[in-house]
Amino acid sequence: GNSVTQMEGPVTLSEEAFLTINCTYTATGYPSLFWYVQYPGEGLQLLLKATKADDKGSNKGFEATYRKETTSFHLEKGSVQVSDSAVYFCALSETGYSTLTFGKGTMLLVSP
């Protein structure tokens, strides 16, 4: 079956630090990959996505590249802000089927 593994948190950084949150996946087919973000007290919202190998998803300064050879989709940001403090979820869906399989989430805490 499908599964997503992401690094455990919390990840604690100072403002303007570089962020990496690791995500690896197992899938029987050729999935689409997503990063969702959950700000405190809110529902999840899509941050970025990639649908095929070597695609790079990007949004709000965050980036992730679909690496089929390493089955990874690591999230990066060059300079985090306090407002980036949230829980980040990596997820996948099989092409043509929109049910999502989520990782357990990684909490990011950014201090001034």
Next chain:
Amino acid sequence: DADVTQTPRNRITKTGKRIMLECSQTKGHDRMYWYRQDPGLGLRLIYYSFDVKDINKGEISDGYSVSRQAQAKFSLSLESAIPNQTALYFCATSDGQVFTDTQYFGPGTRLTVL
């Protein structure tokens, strides 16, 4: 107005009670989903519906039932609530387009079963 709304936002109930969580959407999407979120476990799919006549069990459907009353409405019921159903519940919708499909989430319902 929010595209995906959930009611109630918070609910405290007792063991054995029947409870219904409601979800409405104005996005015109055919596909709707119910998830629960538990600390350290991420989101797990309870039920999903690809159209009004289609209901499917997800990863953790035991103890839950759903009703798709219309394209815009998808309700989740706990027939006899138990404490380990205490969680944050999210409804989501999507348009089901291959490659571009994106799920849109409601704000969540925090359910506590005493």
